[in-house]
Amino acid sequence: MKPLSLKEKAIDYRKRGYSYNMISQKLGLAKSTLSNWLHDIDFVPNKEVLLRIEKAKRNLVKGMYERRRKILETREKIKNNARREIKNLTEKDLWYVGAILYLAEGYKAQKDVRLTNSDPRVIKLFTIWLRKICKVPIRDFRAELHIYPDNSEREAVAYWSKITGIPRSQFSKTQIDRRIKKSRFKHGYLPYGTLHIRIRKSGELFHKILGWIERILEITENAGVV
Numbered sequence: 001m002k003p004l005s006l007k008e009k010a011i012d013y014r015k016r017g018y019s020y021n022m023i024s025q026k027l028g029l030a031k032s033t034l035s036n037w038l039h040d041i042d043f044v045p046n047k048e049v050l051l052r053i054e055k056a057k058r059n060l061v062k063g064m065y066e067r068r069r070k071i072l073e074t075r076e077k078i079k080n081n082a083r084r085e086i087k088n089l090t091e092k093d094l095w096y097v098g099a100i101l102y103l104a105e106g107y108k109a110q111k112d113v114r115l116t117n118s119d120p121r122v123i124k125l126f127t128i129w130l131r132k133i134c135k136v137p138i139r140d141f142r143a144e145l146h147i148y149p150d151n152s153e154r155e156a157v158a159y160w161s162k163i164t165g166i167p168r169s170q171f172s173k174t175q176i177d178r179r180i181k182k183s184r185f186k187h188g189y190l191p192y193g194t195l196h197i198r199i200r201k202s203g204e205l206f207h208k209i210l211g212w213i214e215r216i217l218e219i220t221e222n223a224g225v226v
Contacts, residue, residue: 007037011110014038017046049063074114091132098129099212106209113202113209116146118194127164140200141166144175147193157194164197 003101004012006027013023020031020038045053070089078211089097105122115126130136143166148155161168199205 008200010034010037011041014041014043017044017049018043019043019049019052022049022052022216024130056163060200064202094129094134095212098126099209099216101126101129102209103213103216111203111206113199114197116194116196118146118190120160120189121190123195123197124163127166129197132203134200136202136205138165138167139170140202142170142172142198142200143191144172144196144198146177146179146196148190151191151193159192166197167214 006029010023010027010029020034021035024031039101054188105115117123143160145152145156157168157171
């Protein structure tokens with residue numbers, strides 16, 4: 001019997017469901033050559049090819065998880081190293097931090113002191129700053145809660161009262177956002193909603209804070225910080 005030519009062998013392998021890569025390895029042919037010879041032959045992968053494909057998929061997923069794990073480990077290491085760089089905050093540090101927080105998050109249009117945020121750490125920092133640096137008595141704090149229909153008003157008020165130390169009696173009427181589209185988007189996203197803090201009769205303090213902020217910005221500008 002006349003031996004099969006390379007082309008005939010390639011065609012036979014292809015009909016038996018082998019991929020170009022596998023045929024190339026078996027016959028030592030370039031994939032471009034195989035493409036010219038075999039492009040008209042329908043490809044139905046055989047069991048061996050399917051197993052290789054499945055293994056490649058598993059390896060790809062495993063590799064993705066491994067890369068993701070390494071990225072998260074690196075980020076956590078960087079964050080932990082950064083945490084160790086800051087030992088403690090002095091009262092003066094807290095003064096500056098609070099002023100910059102107000103520059104970033106506080107209300108500037110109104111002539112009284114206000115801030116809105118959903119992060120309990122930010123709210124707590126703001127409250128501590130007002131109490132320790134600005135000497136605001138707790139009786140002058142007012143809180144207003146903004147929540148969505150899926151939030152529990154009772155739980156949210158209790159939560160923010162504990163975070164801030166503001167008595168529940170100093171919380172005004174809760175605002176519930178019932179807009180359908182926005183409510184769906186926020187569903188479950190903010191379990192305790194957003195807290196708005198206002199300091200009553202704080203016009204003088206408002207301008208004092210603006211003065212602190214302006215001075216900090218002047219110092220950094222004059223220091224040539226770019």
